[in-house]
Amino acid sequence: MNLFDGGLEQALATSGPLAARLRPRTLDDVVGQRHLLGPGSPLRRLAEGGGTTSVLLWGPPGTGKTTLAHVIAGSGGRRFRELSAVTAGVKDVRAAIDEARDALAMSGVRTVLFIDEVHRFTRTQQDALLPAVENGLVTLVAATTENPFFAVVAPLLSRSLLLTLEPLTDGDLLILINRALADPRGYGGRLALDDDAVDHLLRLAGGDARRVLTALQAAGDAALAALGALGARGADAPARVDLATVEQAVNRAAVSYDRAGDQHYDVASAFIKSIRGGDVDAALHYLARMLEAGEDPRFIARRLIILASEDVGLAEPGALGVAVAAAAALEAVGLPEARLALAQAVIHLALAPKSNAVIRAVDAAVADVRAGRAGPVPVHLRDGHYPGAGRLGHGGGYRYPHDHPGGVVGQQYAPDSLVARDYYQPSGNGFESRASQRLAFLRATLRGAGHPAAAHGDVDEPSGASGHEAGRAR
Structure with missing residues (x-):
């Protein structure tokens, strides 16, 4: 169907949706996407009637894909044929190509074929376009909101110029x-x-x-x-x-929220503290509040990743993976669908047992380094692979853990001044209740029976942390 047929165009101009009535008629009227519309750009040359390169327009809804197709169609004296992948089939594709062939043969007029939501076409339907695109019989302008590297067949993708549209500012x-x-x-x-x-x-x-x-x-x-x-x-x-x-x-109330002011920081703070405190319902409220107010969802995802280590840590070792997966899902599918992945991460983190042992451990280690408590690396741990290292004694006396029962052997790893420093102090919550047993065994084994861990009578490999669990604790 050609939206530039006179009667329909006149009807849309007077009584259609506002977005249709205001659709730009020239590239200079297009708002946004300046990175694609500069002088001499392929899209501008195509819109000005030059070039026959087919293009794939990839971007979120409402960023101008259909508008650009219509601008291209309205210039250069070309025919415009529009198909929607939602309703069209192979028969419609072949009919459009046949019409383009007839128009070129009889009047020398080339055809712009616009296919909206091309990702909905099956492989067979997309393959039907290849010959006409290959020989330039039609100039294909295809629009998609899906990643074309997954949604468009490789031969069609290789024959088209991929242009990425950005959300409007x-x-x-x-x-x-x-x-x-x-x-x-x-x-x-x-x-x-x-x-x-x-x-x-x-x-x-x-x-x-x-x-x-x-x-x-x-x-x-x-x-x-x-x-x-x-x-x-x-x-x-x-x-x-x-x-x-x-x-x-x-039917959507305004949310009291300023992305650059107090509300941004206050709501984000309440969000984190609700998850830390285990109030999953309050956490979901603040998540919804931020999303509805237009907060950058990547900011939310980053905060969840930080919280997974800072407030959950090894009390639930899978928490960080869930947070990172939610961030990856956000990048892959975007909003609004990615709100589900963010909500799943929020629920998981709120319900998880909590521990701040990770941040306390690394902060204590950093504090010692900044205070100058470093010391030389023990000689037996130094690199012994380069020529001359042996004469310096580097690596001599190192005991390879895998050659010993349980993969653990007593030897010094820390610099002399830090041998007795215990940075990681696991809580008794979640997985850390078992990890603490493994930790006590390792410290006693590595440092010898005289280490304080031995005084608790927990210097044998704890049965609760052996095998699979011990591997996880490492």
Whole structure:
């Protein structure tokens, strides 16, 4: 279907969704994606009628993929054919290619074939495009929100130029809002927004142009209807949209939160302390509060990774893996889906047994180093592989642990001045209750029976930490 057919275009221009009415007609009207639109760039040359390179547009929803396709189609005197991978099949693809072949043969007009959500095409459907793309019969512009290295077949990917679109910035979105308020295709000066209403729209958008314009239309139309019902609308009295109007129109309350101010730090602090304290419900509340307010989700993921070692540590050895996996999931799928991975990590960390032994151990070791308590490396631990090391005695007398029962043998590892320093002091919580037994055995074995650990009668390999568990404790 061609969205540039006259009747449909006219209908959308007057009564369609705000995002459709305001769709840019030239590259200069496109907001954002400046990294792709510079002079001489492949996309600009394609939009200006030059070049036949097929392109894959990859980016989050509402970043301008469809808009760029329409701009390309509206320039250079080319035909435009649009397919949606949601509804089209192989038959539709072949029909579009046949039409492109006929148009080129009869009138010399080339065809731009736009396929939205190309990741929904099966491999067979994508393969059907290859010959036409290969010989330049069509210029393919395909849009996807999924990673094309996984969602698009390699032959099609290799024949296309991959262009990555970024989420729009708040500055970009503000340009769109002001354009919608002033442009005759939008509200043409009939609407005015309070500052807090604008801020809420920006938070709701999450870098998505379509979302911000849809929310603006819902609030703007509601304000105009209310003003008209009161009979108060005049030529010089634009309808005013306040925060309450936006909240009611989109059914989403504004969250009291300033990403650069006190609320950012206060909510983040309460979030961490709730997890540390084991209140999973409060932790989920603060997670939701940050996400709804537009907090950078990568900030949340980083805090969870830190907390996993600082407040859980070896009381639950899998905690760090869960936090890191949540951060990786965020990078892989983005919001809103990644909120599930973040919530899973929050629940896991809140329910996990807690220990701050890891941070206490490393801070104590760092404090000794900064205080100058280092000392030379024991001679038997020094590198003995380079020529001349043997004459210096380096490595001599080292006892290889794997040659001894249990893989442990008594010998000195720390510098002389730090032999008796015990940095790691496990708690009795979770896995650390078993790790403490293993630790006592190791210290007594390494340092000899005279070490204080031997006084507790726990110098034998503890049965609870042998085999698989002992391996984990290491």
